Amino acid sequence: MAWETQKQATEALKRAKRALVLAPENPTHDALASTSAVLAYLQAHNIPADGHIPNLKLEKLPLYLTSTEKIQPQINSLRDLKIQLDVNQVPIKELAYDVKDGKLEIVLSPKAGEWKTQDVSLLHGDDRYDLIVAIGFPDRQSLHNTFRQPMDMIHHAPIINLDHDPKNEHWGAINLVDLTATAISETAFSWFEHWDETKINAPIATAILAGMIANTQSFRSANVSPKTLDKASKLIAMGADRESIVHGLWRSRQVNTLKLWGRALSRIEQDKNLGLIWTTLSRQDILDSGTTEARLDELVNELIAFAPDSKLTAVFVEHDAYTTRMALFAQPPYAANVIGRSLGLDGTAKKASGAISKPLLEAKDFAIEQIKKIL
Secondary structure, eight states: OOHHHHHHHHHHHHHOSSEEEEOOSSOOHHHHHHHHHHHHHHHHTTOOEEEEOTTOOGGGSOTTOSSGGGEESSOOOOEEEEEEEOOSSSOEEEEEEEEETTEEEEEEEESSSOOOGGGEEEEEEEESOSEEEEESOSSHHHHHHHOOSOOTHHHHSOEEEEEOOTTOOOOSSEEEEOTTOSSHHHHHHHHHHHHHGGGOOHHHHHHHHHHHHHHTTTTTSTTOOHHHHHHHHHHHHTTOOHHHHHIIIIISOOHHHHHHHHHHHHTOEEETTTTEEEEEEOHHHHHHHTOOHHHHHHHHHHHHHHSTTOSEEEEEEEEETTEEEEEEEEOTTOOHHHHTGGGTOEEOSSEEEEEESSOHHHHHHHHHHHHHHHO
16 A cells, blocks of 8 residues: 555545545454554544444444444434525515424525515525545445435545555546455555554554454454554554453353354364365244344355365355255356356455355255266
8 A cells, every 4th residue: 555645545545624424334353453543543533524334233232343333324414404595685574484294494584675586596505514434445346335315426526445455446536446455344444554653642553453363363364464463563552452352252242143053063064175165054044043144254254264284165045945045155277256156156356255046955966066076
């Protein structure tokens, strides 16, 4: 990530009237922690900012994350509506308003004479936000898909694109995308270090470390580098509360989630020679756990930790009696989208997914046989 790009992002935020920090619906823990860290860091610089994650359950936010009161499941008003009245010829005497049956009535009384309809006009005020920080969105379309209400500001407000994923299309006006980072939060940390390291307090350091720990399975993933470990040590020296993070991430899992992991691990199958592991989940397993796609990603992380030498991980989920959803996760030298192409899967080198028109066990046997032929 170039020094010049970090400087551009910093200067853009210094000039901003008010920033909006956005993350996807059902965010990964890394995206959630990064949103928390960015909001707290901007607050440390006295830069007004609000956060928005669609349908976020506020009561389930981890206690160790900071500035969560700034993250809301709905966006506040994006801009005002102005009613303009020409009073040059007909001065105003009184103004009153009332709300009846869900409608606002404004009553204007002139001192003398009367107004014509052409004396009144409706105008949009300035946008409430003049800069967006988008966290964990691979492309502009994914941003549009997440926010279902009209957001014209997405088209004309400058966007800082904060990510670490290789599939990110560098679609923002300013792209803080560090492909060598293990997490979005690590990318954010590098940016904060460049901007002003002294503003990184203990709560901000804790949020950043939480994202890194969650995204690397406690620094057990293959992409952890000496640079990552050095940054983690630095965060702890800055006051990051590792104990609270570990407790929040691993020791306070919901019972249903733990049951889901247990069921998946009990059904795990493996081909050590090919570095391939796979498991199945029934429709009832998913319904009982209330699992989201983000939770399935966490499940895969646990499977990888269970078999650290595996290069390919497949999860088969029963959608209905005749359809099975499959997710394939790959590590180099394999590419999930290439291996999964013959199965109708679509995605990136890291993850591909799709539907197979077969019952669960039949789909599993068919897909594993195809993968073994390719390997």
